[in-house]
Amino acid sequence: MSFFNQPIQVKNLTIKNRVFLAPLAGVSDVPFRRICQELGAGLTYVEMLSAVAISYNNKRTFEMMARHKSENVLGVQVTGPTAAQVAHAVAVLDKQGFDTIDINMGCPVRKVVGAGCGSAFLKDPERISDTVMQSRAATQAPLSAKFRLGYTRENINVEETTQRVLAAQVDMFTIHGRTRSESYSTPCDLLGIQKGIEVGTNHSSRLVKVGNGDVFSYEYAEKMRLETGCDAVMVSRGALGNPWIFKEIIEGKSFNPTFEEWLDVVMRHLSYQEEHYGKNKLSAILARKHLLWYTKGFPSSKSVRDTLNRVEDLAQAREILLEYAKNVAKEYVRYTSSGSELSSQYDPKFEMDRTLDRGVGDEGMES
Ligand SMILES: Cc1cc2nc3c(=O)[nH]c(=O)nc-3n(C[C@H](O)[C@H](O)[C@H](O)COP(=O)(O)O)c2cc1C
Structure with missing residues (x-):
């Protein structure tokens, strides 16, 4: 163990x-x-x-x-x-x-x-x-x-x-x-x-x-x-x-999901998102950063990222992902050819929304 x-x-x-x-x-x-x-x-x-x-x-x-x-x-x-x-x-x-x-x-x-x-x-x-x-x-x-x-x-x-x-x-x-x-x-x-x-x-x-x-x-x-x-x-x-x-x-060993395993988790995340925040636009906007992070490591994912970064509802995000799935083999293992893993120098704030995520959960922080 x-x-x-x-x-x-x-x-x-x-x-x-x-x-x-x-x-x-x-x-x-x-x-x-x-x-x-x-x-x-x-x-x-x-x-x-x-x-x-x-x-x-x-x-x-x-x-x-x-x-x-x-x-x-x-x-x-x-x-x-x-x-x-x-x-x-x-x-x-x-x-x-x-x-x-x-x-x-x-x-x-x-x-x-x-x-x-x-x-x-x-x-x-x-x-x-x-x-x-x-x-x-x-x-x-x-x-x-x-x-x-x-x-x-x-x-x-x-x-x-x-x-x-x-x-x-x-x-x-x-x-x-x-x-x-x-x-x-x-x-x-x-x-x-x-x-x-x-x-x-x-x-x-x-x-x-x-x-x-x-x-x-x-x-x-x-x-x-x-x-x-x-x-x-x-x-x-x-x-x-x-x-x-x-x-x-x-x-205790390196693991990258196949496209099929990956899609299952991303879709589940979107369901939980809907369950928690509802079907509204805010829910989709809050999901964007996760979608941008998830879509690294598969072929031609840059263009799908660009569209996901503009989604205004979760149903639209699901459609984009399913459309993308038509072009990727379900056995494809993440990061095996294209796409870079997040490096240890990466700063996620660039994918986060300053006004919504605020980055600190900081009501009452103003001095
Ligand atoms: C988006 C983001 C939000 C963070 N929020 C918190 C937080 O609320 N509380 C906390 O203790 N650290 C927070 N951190 C710092 C991380 O917990 C961690 O200490 C730091 O990122 C170093 O770990 P890493 O190099 O593995 O990312 C945050 C980091 C990031 C990237």
């Missing part, structure tokens, strides 16, 4: 395997999470929520907490400008019945950081301690923090951040192997992650230590595990258009 296909215990929560889908603002909604869960993701998260928006009872923020009945295990993530606000939000999220609650201390988006949230924590170590301590008092659910190596390369503080979240009694932590100032063109720093994980290992054997950054294949997940000592990996960009990555990592 592959290492990643073993269950893991986070406090009182048993997670069926060690491959998690990250909270992804604008992406990890109900339809996408369902697809990732079906293809094996052991733990998935709602998009990052704002503690301030929660305190205002913001309608959209509460809508983002939606959970499909098939979602047996579901996490949520929150960030906020003060320890008290985050702890209040954690208490609210606890009542909503989430299985695990994460505090985001790594989001690099300027508006978020400017409001004292996300990566701003990395410059304010005392607030890291206060926030986790107060949040710990607000929930019995498994509590975690997700953070980066530091604010800049010159200010790496991953060991201190790890020590602080552990002292304040998190049950799990995730380290993204970049600093706030580094973009995706800087490769994930596995040694940096290892330094934080070592602090965790020395602290307690019951802690769950998660590695994150550049996980685009089983091969890399295994490299991350061997070089950092992490207990689990969290997949982010690697799942965009490729939810089969969960199956690949769990089974």
Whole structure:
């Protein structure tokens, strides 16, 4: 059995395997999470929520907490400008019945950081301690923090951040192997992650230590595990258009779907999209980015991408895909000739709609 296909215990929560889908603002909604869960993701998260928006009872923020009945295990993530606000939000999220609650201390988006949230924590170590301590008092659910190596390369503080979240009694932590100032063109720093994980290992054997950054294949997940000592990996960009990555990592061998398998999943995603958002134009617009990501790796897919990028309803998207399917052999294996896989330097924001996806789920973030 592959290492990643073993269950893991986070406090009182048993997670069926060690491959998690990250909270992804604008992406990890109900339809996408369902697809990732079906293809094996052991733990998935709602998009990052704002503690301030929660305190205002913001309608959209509460809508983002939606959970499909098939979602047996579901996490949520929150960030906020003060320890008290985050702890209040954690208490609210606890009542909503989430299985695990994460505090985001790594989001690099300027508006978020400017409001004292996300990566701003990395410059304010005392607030890291206060926030986790107060949040710990607000929930019995498994509590975690997700953070980066530091604010800049010159200010790496991953060991201190790890020590602080552990002292304040998190049950799990995730380290993204970049600093706030580094973009995706800087490769994930596995040694940096290892330094934080070592602090965790020395602290307690019951802690769950998660590695994150550049996980685009089983091969890399295994490299991350061997070089950092992490207990689990969290997949982010690697799942965009490729939810089969969960199956690949769990089974411990490279996997690309045939066109037939691919079409089945894409069509299912569209059904879940319709079930969740309805048949309206917004539903189709929200699906566009996924369709653009999905259609990489098959012959002549550029022209189909151009049309999918303009779809205004889901029925039209289905028609375009079925028409395209007439020209591709169902046994064709994705990425076997044309089409490039998403590279680790790829920044998905170019396929996302700034006004709709916002990229951060950030009501209440304005400073
Ligand atoms: C579209 C998008 C949305 C993201 N939203 C969140 C988020 O809400 N919370 C979070 O902790 N990280 C978020 N991230 C960061 C990822 O979880 C992850 O830490 C980062 O992309 C590094 O992993 P990767 O190199 O495997 O993509 C987001 C990343 C992307 C691309």
